[in-house]
Amino acid sequence: MPARPKSRPFVLTAAVVVVLALAAWALATSLSDDTPASQVPAADSADAGFARDMAVHHQQAVEMSYIVRDQTDDEDVRRLAYDIAQTQANQRGMLFGWLDLWELPKISADGYMAWMKDQGHGEHQAKGGSLMPGMATADELEQLGKLKGQQAEVLYLQLMIDHHMGGVTMARACTQQCEVKAEKRLAQGMVEAQQSEMKLMTDMLRERGSAPR
Template identity: 75%
Template sequence: METLTEETDTMDSDAARTRSKPRPLLIAAVVVVVLALVVWALTADSGSDDSTVSTPAADSADAGFARDMAVHHQQAVEMSYIVRDQTDNEDVRRLAYDVAQTQANQRGMLLGWLDLWGLPKTSSDYMSWMKGGGHMGHEPKDGSLMPGMATNIELDKLRKLEGKQAEVFYLQLMYDHHMGGVDMARACVKQCGVETEKKLAEGMVQGQQSEMELMTGMLRERGSAPR
């Protein structure tokens, strides 16, 4: 598995022309600070006078969300890497850069929590932590692991497209991806017990909904719409 630093360095090396190239040492410093804040926040929660936050169980919503969303985010980063090589459009490349940076950082936090809790980072039982199994009508497609995730066939198709066709397909895939991610994050807000993780999930809902609105507008500009 690639590290967060490797993912960030790769994206920075080919970022849109409108952005400057961050220094590797600065990126590493940011990662250290983020993980330190995560540890501090969880320690502060567990040391409160009102209640003690115990380590979540492996089958808890907290652990399930962290594992599943880390996988979900990884594909968003992968799709963003693909499209940046398939188009020269600065708006799409800028969106891809933002998606990759945001979700790579969040993925690092989720995996950091699992490390801190001493829990497995992988599981074949995807989405079992979501009580009731409801996904707001947004179910996994045949061949995809979770709601919103693209299939291998769709990823291969994205790799073969160029220019406007690649832009439209990426925006449609990422719109679906965000829709599934928002459902998962909302479920964590309701079911997760670690307050810091719930706040991260709330931020995911707000951020991804905002990007969905942006993607809808970008698709409209290209004579298309979400699928």
């Protein structure tokens, strides 16, 4: 059987740019109604903190998804990885777009997760060497890049379940603490979508004789 062609980053990048341009236009329209100029979030608000931190969190999910697409020929895993990469790249563009519209910095001097200090991070804590709850470490990303076939599939699914768990914790906090309606709706959508994907990935691990970590 002929080898599957590798993904083409330059084609995908162009597609993502188009998607993000459309997303930026859509979020600008929605925010014009949801966030009057007098109600722009403060730099240390939950709205700004969630936008900054979730954008970073999403970027790693995109990275892991493109790694595994080159490490396996399994159509189900490749399709899932592509869907996660496209969805989270789109959402990342929206989050950074909000920060641009609010004229707020994309990096906080207080560090990651400071906006959740009153609520805490829940039971799902950041691992040693990772930036935020659910995020993989540099060693785990390196390991993923070295594995092939089913071994790569299993590690990817396990890492992504952890990643979604951390993301859901953050998104739930935004639904409770954020003030901008459009952002709260996006956060609630993240909770629902990522919970559904976690169930799917758990089933995929079971099919491969494995389980979440």
